[in-house]
Amino acid sequence: MRLPTTLRLAVLGLLGAWLVLASTASSDATYVRSTTNTATVRAAADWTPPALALAQPATPVQGTLTLTASATDAESGLASVVFQYLAPGSSSWTTACTTTTAPYACAWDTRAGADGGYDLRARAVNGAGYTTVSDVVSTTVANNVLVVLANPGEVVRGTVSLKTSVYNGGALPWLVTVQYTTSGGSSWKTLCSGLSAPFTCSWPTTAFSNDSFDLRAVATAGPTSSISAVVGDVLVDNAAPTVTMVDPGSPLSGTTTFTATASDAGAGVQQVVLQYAPSGGGYQTLCTLTADPYSCRYATTALADGSYAFRAVATDVAGNTATSSAVTGRVVDNTVSSVSLDDPGAFLSGRATITAQASSTSGIASVRIQYAVGGTTSWTDLCTATATPYACTWDTTTVPNGSYDLRAVLTDGRGATSTSAVVSGRKVDNSRLRAVDVQTANGDGTAGHVDAGDTLTLTYGDVVAPGSITAGWTGTALPVTVRLRDGNLLGGTSKTDAIDVLRNGAAVQLGSVGLREDYVKGRKTAQLNATMTATTVTVDGVDRTVVTITLGTLASGGGLRTVTTPSTMLWTPSTAAQSPSGGACAATPATESGAADREF
DSSP: OOOOHHHHHHHHHHHHHHHHHHHHHHOOSOOOOOOOOOOOOOOOSOOOOOEEEEOOOOSSBOSEEEEEEEEEOSSSOEEEEEEEEEOTTOSSOEEEEEEOSSSEEEEEEGGGSOSEEEEEEEEEEETTSOEEEOOOEEEEEOSSOEEEEOOOOSEEOSEEEEEEEEESOTTOOOEEEEEEEETTOOOOEEEEEEEOTTOEEEEEGGGSOSSEEEEEEEEEETTEEEEOOOEEEEEEOOOOOEEEEOOOOSSBOSEEEEEEEEEOSSSOEEEEEEEEEETTSOOEEEEEEOSSSEEEEEEGGGSOSEEEEEEEEEEETTSOEEEOOOEEEEEEOOSSOEEEEOOOOSEEOSEEEEEEEEEOTTOEEEEEEEEEETTOOOOEEEEEESSSSEEEEEEGGGSOSEEEEEEEEEEETTSOEEEOOOEEEEEEOOOSOOEEEEEEEOOSSOTTSOOTTOEEEEEESSOOOHHHHSTTOOSSOEEEEEEEEOGGGGTSOTTOOEEEEEETTEEOTTOEEEOOSOOBOTTOEEEEEEEEEEEEEEETTEEEEEEEEEEEEEEEEOOBOOOOSOBOOEEEOOTTOBOTTOOBOOOOOEEOOSSOBOOO
């Protein structure tokens, strides 16, 4: 008979206590102290959060609005559904009402707050305490005369249509003026004036500099006037990106790497398409790339032998495109042997898999994979493969830490050899102290948006001396500043935004975290107050340091965006962090574990 979980735990606890007492009683060692901890562990009956969806209300609304949600929980049942709103200009959610029984609906008196655009959400809690937050829906509250200028988007180009709405204006003959100023400015200039219903204005952005602007609308009827909320940080970007196709060389055979470089000083690069064209033919797509480096591997065996041209087409977030100069006269010839080594990555540790690609019209006798100390010519065989896959496992703990070069040597059916290009400067680092994981967690803010209460957690593979991260630190709660910078400021793209941590204006020795998505608007920097703590956890018998940064209020800057696309963060640690014995942290980056998700 299998005992219930709680009873088995209780029996084990009593047995453990008896063993401790028994060992103490039979020992002749001097008694120092004893500690007794009692814990009760119960298995949860429900591990599944409830299902929840908030109904989209009409817009505009006035007076009392009934908010409704569909919510279910098949296990422990629903304890409550809370309806919340985010008022215009506010950064914190306010509870409108709470209901505990179906149908889940409540009345929200919109007259208690200011007119304007509101975000709405619902929070459902089940009997086991698990919470689900619904997707955000939006509406406009207009209990009085309200002027609303529709947001044209974060990035605009060409001629943009700006639409103004006047709510509760009655039969008065309203006229609308649309105004602009540089982002954060106070000197408003007229863009369109004397607009009558339907109050539409055409904005020729090509006559403006590529910069960020604030917009607003002013509605006037006789002596009465009303001003809309400001639509801020609208980036005008009419400049095409720059793009260059890298010469792939000639002749080309086997699996070849094709690369382009692209940049955009405005909205950032959205995608780069690499293309090829046979002599006298039209261009076709090799690959479509959305992140730097703009590079892909392509099997040229899919192409007929002959002369080809290659080019790259870049498109920025605003929709501007640019086409590189063509690299012409490059010959594809797969009638000869070819071999290439796949790049195993910049950092290697433990048992690393090294692979090569090879082809030959006369057959393949073997492929040898070799390594040499960086910059030398003394090559050592790692393995010899006579059939695909041409790969071997390199136990990097058998060589000293340092820089190494790698290559592959093909011997074809005729006995002739071909040597691949060298993959150079790959760093072997088997330092015990290294970065192992990076995670974020949403506090109580908007999913995909950086808010107070959100956390950033950095996990090392061993214990770190807190004082090596920042002088004098013991791991207790320490006020710091978290800086988020748009990728364009760092020489990357809009999807290479990065986080680093500062203390008294100087970076602490944690390294940096690449968000790999666009959390900060173009060319913006945001700094938030934060608290940093370090704790020691034991995983599989190994003590590890976990650094947790809890975000607070916005300290300076701004331009934070709400991201809807999942991504996977990359933490590049600082080698200045040390173990208590003085061992330096490996420079090997750590990729966020688990499925790709929205950060924060």
